[in-house]
Amino acid sequence: MVQRYDALIVGGGPAGSTMARTLTQRGYRTLVVDKQTFPRDKTCAGWVTPAVLELLAINPDDYRRENIMQPIHRFRIGMMGQKAVENDHGSEPVSYGIRRCEFDHYLLERSGSDRAEGVKFKSLERTDDGEWCLNGEYQAPLVIGAGGHFCPVAATIGEGPGSHETSVTAKEVEFEMTPEQARHCRVREDTPELWFCRDLMGYAWVFRKDNFLNIGLGREDPDDLKQHLNSFVARMQAEERIPDDLPGKFKGHAYLLYDHAERPLVDDGILLIGDSAGLAYTQSGEGIRPAVESAFLAADVIQEAPDYRAASLQPYADRLRERFGTREVEHEGGGLDLPDWAKLRIAPALMKTHWFTRRVVTERWFLHEHVPALETAS
Template sequence: MEYYDLIIVGAGPAGSTLAHALKDSGKRILIIDKQDFPRDKTCAGWVTPAVMETLRIDLDDYGNSRTLQPIRRFRIGMMGQPAVENDHGDIVSYGIRRCEFDAYLLDRVEAPKQLSTPVRSIVRKGANWIVNDTWEAPLIVGAGGHFCPVARLLGEGPGSHETVVAAKEVEFEMTPEQAATCQARGDTPELWFCRDLKGYAWVFRKGNYLNIGLGREDNHKLTAHLQAFVDEMKATGRIPPDLPGRFKGHAYLLYAHAERPLLDDGIMLIGDSAGLAYTQSGEGIRPAIESALMAADVIEHAPDYSASALQIYGDAIAERFGNRAGDTEQGWQVPDWVKTPLASALMRSHWFTRKVVTEKWFLHQEIPPVSLAV
């Protein structure tokens, strides 16, 4: 049996950020992931300057051999009607490829890694957790996404009425012929809202790479909505007529409607494992990074790993992201006040699509970066 102070299950942005933040803590850390890296990760893939600042990523170094698409504009519309295009002037976000971004963050981790290693068992023995009958630690952190095995130890919370968003998307490198016919521009991601406002689709070009996808709260209608959107984008020339490969699916919880517990004795959840995706956009990279830094601060200074000692983390999450709504406010991203007969007009407004949809819901420009250091 190999003993550690902390086992992190999941080597994505949340898990790697946590391990990196604790590199000087003196704690023995093991990070486990079922996949090898670089990995093929389904994600639209854009991060705000706040994320890059928080992670202290040198943009010149990162962009030297990796995709880093500056974003200055957004094109937003409701399906079936013309889109509105807004120019923000400055760079407001960056397009990245998750296979590169995640590998970059994990490469910074100095702690031992067990990749290509599915977690088959997690057993409580006294005050410790034993993983796969091989590794033992008093604290285990779930960072493995929506279906993280550590999250299953805590259950789904009271009521189990969580709103799960399902998404399907594809990312591929375009041929010269495809790139020539694709009208989508790299500095201008496109967001297209479903007419019932229960989800949205996107077209995001990153150099020669193109990402297309759609997410909704009712996954039984997901494929039909996606096909209708793809057909519309092809007909208008926004995307090439020939798309290679198949669309891959994934799921996540929205913060305001998640009921999943965050911690218990010797256990914590961060990132998508904890259901921290922003409620209005479904974006999860920034909450994953910030939750990892909050968890690192608590882990480094907690007197022990009891639930009462770790509750400081739960309090920090609530202070940063707000209290969860619970059963009284079920629904998806868009607030009820938008779901009115005026919705179509709002999505044609330059002020609304810029100030509310882009800057507030998707970029969260009013929220400063976390003050904790990586």
């Protein structure tokens, strides 16, 4: 027997769970469908800013009673091959380190939505009455794609995820250190380290959260990813910043940067949010805040829409543009854009300064302190 809902949400990450909670609180009957069973591992460096916690109404003290939430007060930033610059941001945390397996499970648990975990996406078909039927089991007039870069819903309304897209590929490992490994780790819990590739095509990170260590590197040219990652890890080990014996393999994932994404965002009865819509911040690749904000923006449009035709859902795309700006791929000339050779010549010098690494890299690119809080209908 087919189960009917007001909305089907494919993907239970921060975007999907935020959408589920928001719509459920507004009286919609929702179902979150995810191919994995939570809690599950998620490849991600894993930090959230106070702005995200405020928007999600999460009290850090309450959250950390059962989960890791590492306050961040400092950043150590450099370009590979150069000395790092350390900046202290004061006594109040400017961000918090989280484990995605815990954070995503926490958000989904409190969503109040029905859930179908461990269910793979097999089919999405129109019914005779114009609604959508997922896997022949779940039916709704609206389907929300929140399944990340490779979201199957995104594939139904465009060319789909593929090599034609300019995506970032990243590899990361996160593990709990043994006492011996902890003794050989010089990375401070409150001080994430960011190391930019000299060709400016990506960056690496080392991030300690309590006794868990997260190491990774992301680049826009996946062919050279393994070489850059191995070189970075070897250097960090030679400098005795991370343990020599890293357990397990580095796991990979991909995502679209906002400026480079060209995916359609809406169709009749379909809407994309989070990484499935390609919303990660262009400079940092951080995707949690735009994912959460996109869910709130979409929920407002859904509530206001007279129906779920593409034209009625189009205001969602307009509000994303108002919030995050016009994508680079939408620009038709104009503006100042430095050539690559100029960027490569200037960047090493800038990365040696406290002003640039703090005011631009940290506060603007990664923390987005200049971005005002999102106003929503909730």
